Amino acid sequence: MNLMQGNILLLILILWPICTSIIGYILGTRSKTARDIWADAVCLSEFAVMAGLLIRAFGGGDTLYLDIDGVCGLGIHLMADGFRCVYGTVAALMWACAAVFSREYFTQYRNRNRFYMFFLMTFGATMGVFLSADLFTAFIFFEIMSFTSFVWVAHDETEEAMSAAYTYLAVAIIGGLVTLMGLFMLYDMLGTLTLSQIPSEIEKIRNTWPKPYITEYGGAITPSRLYLVGGLTAFGFAVKAGVWPMHIWLPKAHPVAPASSSALLSGILTKSGIFGIIAITCNMFAQDIPWGRTILILGAVTMFTGALLAMFSVNLKRTLACSSMSQIGFIMTGTGMYPILSEIAKEESVMAAHGTVLHMINHSLIKLVLFMAAGVIFMNIHKLDLNEIRGYGRKKPLLKICFAIGALSISGIPFTSGYVSKTLLHEAIALGKEASIISRGMGLTGLLSVIEWVFLISGGMTLSYMLKLFIAIFVEKNTDERLQEEYDSQRPYMRTESVLSIVIPAGIMLLMGLGPNMIMGRTATLCEGFWFAGSGTADQLVIHFYSWESISGALISITIGLFLYVFVIRGTYINEGRILSVFLAEHSLFIRSDNEGRNVYVNMWPKFLDLEELIYRPLLLKILPGILGFVSALISQIMDSFIVIMRRTIHRQKATRVDTGSMDDHLAVVTGRLLDRYIPKKDKTSYIPGLVMREEQGARTQRLISSSLSFGLILVSIGLIMVLIYTLAAT
């Protein structure tokens, strides 16, 4: 029997970072420079191989695959089709940039060896998720990834970091277990977890509906059961992606994690969650409107909540984290539109697919740049509060341009990459709305109109909070002038390798935006295979990105964004035809004057709405363990209490208390005297005290045994009574 079939390269791609992480650790104990170079080399080599695979895929190379039987029971199945190559490459690029950037960032940190080890391990595991061909493999690597990335969040070991890390771990474990339950049920239902085999199995089940499908073992599969299984399986992935209401770990973990890990957490680890959701959606619910609707609604809520929280926050990294959450919402919207479009307007579903994939890639790169820019600020001044870092970016053109590229792109300004993906997503919603008027009732149309507006408003909010960050950091001066001078005079504020690690992804993003159909269109087409496994191939997509129709959506968003920034965040108001208090914020909720008359950003973070403190923590740490613990303690005591009661009643035994003084030690005294007389010790001391002690010890032990023996006898008698009762009953 051949245990391994296919191309071994795929396994090497996963094992290479995992194995080298340990070498890196050992190297690190000798030389820190060697370890840094080693980590860079590993990431870059991995990137080179992945890029090679991607180019091969662009050139129309066949899909690589690898099956290893028996690993963890079901075996591991890997493949590298278009989407997997693209995302593997993105992941490798991000890791390479983050590794290079970490070198300077971590100069003053403790436990760096540990960080690098888990950095590389997580890399391998993440590659495993993105290369997996079945849900089982995806789950295995997903869990490894969750656990190893925990160390990143906790790295600082401060109180906040530990609290965030515990939240991260708890959320990851709970999510993982729920997904596991889903996988149990899915495997039971279909007998396979291989993605390519799921659609046909699901088809079989759907064909028998409305009569429930009966499985081999007599289980009945009704539609509700299918949704339950799908929902459970998707849960863990959604948690990792940061979908509302399981987003709690995102805004907590990012501000405390080191910059390079924040970039990866938000740029790529959340995407592994999205990967799982897409895999489930495309293969199990490819044309299922209720499923799509649920994803869509969750996506919309996530998108809006994230944007709102981002507007409220004054912590740079927390704002970026909330922004990630919001962008995940955008991606989810695309994912949700896919099954809806597949059902009501088949030929347009490709729009949703392209939009989703491109927004994933964009968001990965954008967040890489933005978080590393935040990292540059943090490693220089160790502050993240907007009021404190205000004005830091003035006179630092390189940082300013990179941040601006990211900010513009994420806000969907025309001629950036973000514009392309957001336009596609918007088009998908608009097309879905049109098609739903014809084919479905008003319910779907109404929902889609609402979603469209939420989409546009959230897009506007994205612009407004990015403006808030940009203006605060790069335009305004710090309220403390001496500090501002200090900021301005800081030279150099980052090393060459760190510059490269930020400029390269920013440059790629710029290129992508300038040639939308050439780079992004081709990339998205390459990814189609992953989506259409469940519903056949799609038509070629041609989009005129700069037609009026496409651009109008972006313009609406931009208008909303500017309006929000100027009138809500800045608090500008118009009085008797004159614009008052532009940038002088007496009337804004977001900027207030402090005691000394300086304008400061107000922390509007809604603590009281924190789902974690409000619901999850009390529920999971107090209420449930309290109740369950009480019941368990009761149950656990049943047998012991029964025995104690028996001893006190039937056996009339008093509590076992042994008084040392109360015993007669005649034997010890007598023998001691005899021994003293006939065999005296050399040092003339008496045998008696020692013997007395021994006798008392013996007596005590004996008493213990006899009292316990009686309780054994009780058990025997209970057994005998049972025999008696049975014999009586039987005769």
Next chain:
Amino acid sequence: MNKDYVLIIPILFPILAGIVACFLGKMHLGQKGQRLYETVCLIVEVCLTFMCFTGNKALDIWKLTTDITISLKVDDLSRIFAGLTVIVWLLVGIYAFEYLEDDPKSNLFFGFYLITEGLIAALSFADNMITFYMFFEMMTLMSVPLVMHDGTHEAIMAGLKYLFYSIAGAFLTLFGIFMLIPYGVLGSFTAGGIMNMEALAGHDLRLMISAICMIIGLGTKAGMFPMHAWLPTAHPEAPAPASAVLSGVITKTGVLGIIRTVYFCIGSRLIAGTWVQNTWIVLSLITVIMGSMMAYREKQLKKRLAYSTVSQVSYIMFGLAVMNGTAFMGAVAHVVFHSLIKTTLFLMSGAVIHKTGHHLVSELKGTGKEMPITMWCYTIVSIALVGIPPLSGFVSKWYIATGALMSGEKPYSWIGPVALLISALLTAGYLLSISIQGFMPGADYDYEHLENKEPSAYMYIPMILMTIATIFLGIVPGGLTRIIDTIANTIF
């Protein structure tokens, strides 16, 4: 008459060696001599046991009456149990050298330790209920001194509690055996059951009551509710090597007993679908949740691990109670995995106690910095016990849960897996929090006064080996699952 007398060697050898060891203390052999003697005995025992595995050896030792015989036989199940026992025994034995280095009575510990090993080997090879019962009782008696070893008031009380719970359980079992004698329960173990169907006709209730008595009775050793209470009392008092084998191996003898009773004597067909099966499932699930919940609330490390054993062994019980091939596979695999994992966990707790004297979980802050190897082993096996892939606990959990789901529409088909997952969550809560505070003592941790408290190689090499086994068996479980699969195929 089967006459493979070689079978008796791995049983008699450790017993005799143990008796000798009781009398040969440090004063006769010196510390080195004692260690050499024990090591040689343990290694020889491993070789002897594995020698017996070839072929299907069998031996009738003695005929008590016409239908009561004392006989031994080797089958796949006994290979798994005996093999596991001798390997764990060897590793824990080596670990015990350092743990008991300052103990004047260590010769007694090693003596009883070896005797118990021989008896467990014997009950793995037992070919009928009476033989099994005999060695089971002997093993109980011989393992009591291990629990009582410290000689303190608490230790003696704990030892007695262990003894009487075990004896009560054994009596329940014996009662079941007596009741079933007319239907041929004393015959040689055969996969699928040996009951005399004609004689049994019309005596269903009698069979059911005996079966549940035997399950609860043998479940005592396995720590199944309602007879689990000895575990959390006995473990903290026993020396760490003793707790390790108590939890790792001795609890599993109860599991072996139940497998022999249900699948090799009574036959699962007679029990499947009856109230006996339902009760069994309910009891095991109660234990799963209760054990992990109690562990979650427990402040003392060894007691926490003991409650964890209560919970985890009932995973096995649940897997057996579901009664299908897949769940059976998961259950027996979990016997092996849990044995390795829990042994390592107790060894870790012993290393911490030996080196730092800390008993409480709250005192373990920064342990990972002081004893990194120990803590790494602890962390890896903890993750395995939670059931995170690709480590071994995941594999067994996967089989148990999918097996449970295969039972179709019955409510436990999904309640069981849910209970397992809730328990897994609690397991993560009570085990991983120790690793986290061990490795991440906080930014204000005093790195200046950090001293290396790593135990010597005697202690960490056994832990490392078992940790590697845990990882390896998780990634490549094929060899083990194939053996279990052949057993399962003969049973169902």
